[in-house]
Amino acid sequence: MTFENTLAYAKSLDEKDPLAKYREEFNFPQVNGKQVIYFTGNSLGLQPKRAVEYVNEVMQDWGALAVEGHFYAEKPWWDYHERLSEPLSGLVGALPSEVTVMNTLTVNLHLLMMTFYRPTAEKYKIICEEKAFPSDQYMIQSQVRLHGLDPKEAIVELKKRPGEHNFRYEDIIAKIDEVGDEAALVLIGGLNYYTGQVFDMRAITAHAHQYGAKVGWDLAHAAGNVELKLHEWNVDFAAWCSYKYMNAGPGSASGCFVHERYHTDKELVRLAGWWGHNKERRFLMERKFDAIESAHGWQISNPSILSLAPYLASIEMFAEVGMEKLITKRDQITAYLEYVMEDVARAVNANYEIITPKAGKERGSQLSVFLHGKGKDLFSYLMDEGVIVDWREPNVVRIAPVPFYTSYEDIFRFGEILKKADSLFHSQEE
Structure with missing residues (x-):
């Protein structure tokens, strides 16, 4: 063009x-009395006007119903998070059962690593990109230490060639081949926060699986921004924040993907909580944990409804478009x-x-x-x-x-x- x-x-x-009308759906800050030119949606998206309405709805229900809002609010709180699964699944290329919303991004990656990083003496290495976002670096280092391993031995970083700004696909594949059967997990940011480079998630996932490694993606800068087909790409797990391109507000709830092939495996190690327990039996207060057979089985506590409300408002716009x-x-x-x-x-x-x-x-x-x-x-x-x-x-x-x-x-x-x-x-x- x-x-x-x-x-x-x-x-x-x-x-x-055709999307011009949606500009009026957002509140813009002002500088010197003029509406800003806002180029930072990759850090914090603008506030959707609908989000204010959805949060006010929760506040009104809380005031009018108190604890009864869990079951008698217009959008009952006890299953509020389930309303987000279907529209989110369309944005990340997943089945609705493979998507849940809970906690915040790094918390969710920690929880998912408890399930999908199970190192052994022979298979213990994690492949990640050099200079990943600091939270990912700290998380991976701490998970390795949690298993009694030395980060210098267990963490393998993908590197750029000297003088180049971006990673080369062939170098990523070569590094996976080099680590080979010792690779327990590949965990990379789907879109590099610093350069904006999008990785070939489908091809990298497929290649790592040849060595029996699990593959997870931090989609903080990818969700709501680039095409994702997590189910089709056979990704094991992924997580993303909601406050960047998805406009759900500062520190709002994180989305998670867990491939359906893991949903019925009740022997998987996980940090369990009662909101992940069999929904029909949750209030029987049973001693033995019985995981919901979907991504919701990784839930721990009842989610923050005030965090979910603006997220729901925003993803409804995504579903419209x-x-x-x-x-x-x-x-x-x-x-x-x-x-x-x-x-x-x-x-x-x-x-x-x-x-x-x-x-x-x-x-x-x-x-x-x-x-x-x-x-x-x-x-x-x-x-x-x-x-x-x-x-x-x-x-x-x-x-x-x-x-x-x-x-x-x-x-x-x-x-x-x-x-x-x-x-x-x-x-x-x-």
Whole structure:
């Protein structure tokens, strides 16, 4: 597609955008009395107006019904979490029985690792990517120690080639082959938070399974952003947060996937709790744990309804639109952002190095950019001008246009602010 970096052209794209109406479904912050240009949905999504309504509904039921709200609220609390399974399953490519919502992301990964990381003397190594998000690093290290193993021996990191920003698929496959039958688990972020690179989850899962390794995915930056087919890809388990692309609010509940082949295995090791116990017998207070034969069998405590309410409101919008339409806009608006940044760089002789892969299947709604010669000064300037982007040490600005609420006019105006910033910095240097 041939783009133009003009206001008229950007507005013409917005007029033809079938998702444009959803922009009005969100509350935008303001800076200096103006609505911000929000490019940080990969960190915290904007607030859906529906979320306020859903939370207020729970608060009203709590006030009017108190404990009886568990069974007599319009959406009874005791099975509230089950309402999220079907719409979420469509977003992650799963069966409804394979999806549950509980706790927060790293807590859920810990719980799932208790089931799926069962090291032996011969099979004990975990393969993960180098410089994974810190929570994943700490979690994996602590799980290894929990089993009395040395992280230096048990953790095998996938590495990038010197001077390259992204992982090569052939290097990942080669490392799995190298570890071979010693691999107990492969646990990788489906989309690298720093560069925005999307991994070939299907192929990596299939290759690791050849060695009998379990495969899990941290989908924090992938869920609600890229195409997922967890059931078809034969993934063992996965978890994701809800507050990034899924717009469920700060620290909101996490989604989990457990493949159906594990649902009836009552001998699996897990950290059990009564909300995972046979639903029909839960209130009999039985001594022996009888796991629900679905992903809900990994539940521990009754979930936070105030956390689930905004998540339910948001995923209903996803269900209305469908991932196919979101991905179509994602690809076009991200390409337009790339085009505008490159056009501005040529116009002002700036060096903006985009380190996110160019190939469509290897990226989602994020461009990670080195602002050579500008760095944090330019980041701070953008924030002061009402362009909300994300800084990651040592020198990356992450820019994430979100299909639900980012407009093409936002992209154009961002480009104009970039031009203004560069001329301002040049005048200061002189």
